[in-house]
Amino acid sequence: MFKNYTINQTTLPLDMEKYIPETDVAFAVNALVEAIPQKLFDQIEQQLGRPAYHPRMMLKIILYAYTQRVFSGRKIEFLLDDSYRMRWLANHEQISYRTINRFRSHETTAQLLAETFVLFRRQLITNRVIDNEAIFIDGTKIEADANKFSFVWRKATTRYERTLDEKSEAFYQALYQEEILPYLKEERQSDGLTSDQLEEVAHHLEAELHETEAQLTHEKRKEKQSQLKRKRRTYKKYLRRVQADYLPRKQKYERYNQLFQDRNSFSKTDTDATFMRMKDDYMRNGQLKPGYNLQIATENQYVLAYDLFPNPTDTKTLNPFLDSFLAQHKELPEYIVADAGYGSEENYMYINDILHKTPLITYGSYHKESKKKYKENPFNVENWLYLEEQDEYSCPAKRPVSFKRYSRRKDKGGFVRDFKVYECEDCRGCPIRSQCTKAKSNRNRQIQVNNSWRYFKSDCKKKLLDEKTGSIYRKRKIDVEPVFGHLKAQLAFHRFHLRGKQGAKIDIGLALMALNLRKLGNYMEKKARKKKKTSLILTLIIKIRLVFFFRRTIVPDSFVFISARRGSSSSCIILYNRWRRGFLRRFTAWQDLGRRG
Incomplete structure (x- = not known):
């Protein structure tokens, strides 16, 4: 005997929510989006045109699709027909992939996504899932949705533009000597003509060409006609050179220089993406690929904030990332934890003096300086004897290295560092000179001491050796590092699916929130099972x-x-x-x- 099986008959209940387990991630997605205040949706509501799908519903189905490792708009549309969880979240609406992609790349989604991270962090603090004592910061580089061979390099652009400026300058000199362009004499630039000036040249040549053709139509003498025809051919050649060569190339280089900003490269298919060296080198040839530097802040493996940067190194991203975190969440925890890639004098000073927080960040030579070999090396300046009253050091040969002058350096970002320069009185005849310095034989050994940097280094060592702060720093490897592994391994997010910085930021924001919801769903399931x-x-x-x-x-x-x-x-x-x-x-x-x- 078998159970009754009839698929052509309507059965009750019709509410699909009854078939979804209570600990399913769909309920977490629904609760998170429903917690967004209604006033945010009232600001983006449009009064004209056909009524649009509600942003709550659109955000729910996209977030749930990302939790299921579905990132394509067409696949999300298919999932709406295939999954009863998606049908429940969409309220049985049939949505086209074009509508999904338009909503996903719209600025409205970026605002809603930023609000979801604020609400998610607030709920974690309220439910005591996180302590809100520290944030753990780290970064990774993810490949952009761009052609790997559509690169533009700053050095090549500068070189080609310089060659073009030399040609345009010579071209102007030739026209000026022929008295064709007398009015550009005062506006001429020594480094070549700008695109606006080249357009003026083209307009003037066109006017001269029209005037020559008008003279040719009224001229009856053959000798004068031949002269006018030669003059017309010359003007056409000059005009063709300006319109087909000089002007478009100059406009292209000026557009490239605007897109570069502070970068050295960009991609033609995604002009916001910068060419970087990726860790996941599937081509295995060390080739640079277009991508973005993703920075995240986590606690208890939950992503609390994120941002994208064009520069491949992490040192210059910490301060603007902390500013964006503070602007979004209106507060910062007491401890800022990061690895040695963020250790710099500028970052230490910014966190201590401006944000008034405690940095738990190592510097590049921290582990090297803690080794016995480094501490016992007599040629390291850190191990030299310092005489405070005389303000001088004693070198390994027991010769005085006295203060000479102050020095100041300014990096590309505008940060200023102050140094004190010390110089040995006399290095001639020193038996260990070859081991101590590589300076020329007629020059003495000089050292540059940055007391501010030394203070931050000693403060960092003191905090990392402390029991409380040291234990917080040791959590970094098990807190922020696994998030990137889950993002790339479990969620299979290896490349952005939207172009432009705004699209890429929305894309990675959805993926990171999907990770949070998956982790929260597993946590609730374990709690219910327990x-x-x-x-x-x-x-x-x-x-x-x-x-x-x-x-x-x-x-x-x-x-x-x-x-x-x-x-x-x-x-x-x-x-x-x-x-x-x-x-x-x-x-x-x-x-x-x-x-x-």
Whole structure:
């Protein structure tokens, strides 16, 4: 006999929510988006045109699709037909992939996504999932959705533009000597003509050409006609050179220089992407690829904030990333934790003096300086004896290295560092000169000391050796590093799917929030399973205790049946006592297991 199976008959209930488990990630997505304030949706509501799909619904289906490792607009549209979870979130709406892609790349989605991260962090703090004591910062480079061979380099652009400027300058000189362009004499630039000036040249040549053609139509003499025809051919050649060569190339180089900004390269298919050296080099040739530098801040492996930067190094990204975190969440935890890639004097000074927070950031030579070999090396300036009263150092040859002058350096970002320069009085005849310095024989050994940098280094060592702050820093490897592994391995997010910085930021924001929701869903599922397991064990304990309380002197029916067959009640009681002792041992073990839970 089989159960009734009929697929052509309507069955109840029709509410798909009944089929979704309570710990499913779809409920986490629904609760998070529903927590967004309504006033944010009122600001982006449009009064004209056909009524649009509600942004809540659109954000829900895209977020859930990302949790299922579905990033394509067409695949999200297919998932709406295939998954009853997606149908429940979309309220049975059929949405085209074009609508999905338009909403996903719109500026509205960026605002909603920023609000979801703020709400998510607030809920984590309220439910005590995170302590809000520290944030752990790290970065990785992800490849952009751009052609790997559509690169534009700053050095090549500068070289080609310089060659073009030389040609345009020579071209102007030739026209000026022929008195064709007299009005550009005062506007001429020594480094070549700009695109606006080249356009003026083209307009003037066109006017001269039209005037020559008009003269040619009215001229009857053959000698004069031949002169005018030669003049017309010359003007056409000059005009063709300006319009087909000089002007478009100059406009292209000027457009490239605007796109470069502070970068050295960009991609033609995604002008916001910069060419970087990726860790995941699937071509295995060290080739640079267009991408973005992703920076995230985590706690307890939950992503609290993120941002994209065009520069491949992490040192210059920390300060603007902390500013964006502060602008988004209106507060910063006490401890800022990061690896040695962020250790610089500028970052230490910014966190200490401006943000008034505690940096737990190592510097590049931290582990090297902690080794015994470094500490015992007499040629390291850090190990030299310093005489404070004389303001001088003593070199390994016991010669004084006295203060000489102050020095100041300014890097590309505008940060200024101050140094004190010390110089040995006389290095001539020193037996260990070759080991101490590589300077020329007629020059003495000089050292540059940055006291501000030394202070930050000693402060960093002190904090990392402290029990509390050291334990917080040691959490970094198990807090922020696994997030990138989950992003690339579990979520299979290896490349951006939208172009432009705004599109890429929305794309990675959806992926990171999907990671948070997946992790939160697993946490809630484990919590429910633990609670259910504990309740079952407690129920079993209560039932067994009641049995032993009411049947303390009663022999079970099974033992009565055994005694009736054997004809001996004493053997039945012996078996019963053995069974009871064994059961009590197992029962005690179950109790301990329930307490550990």
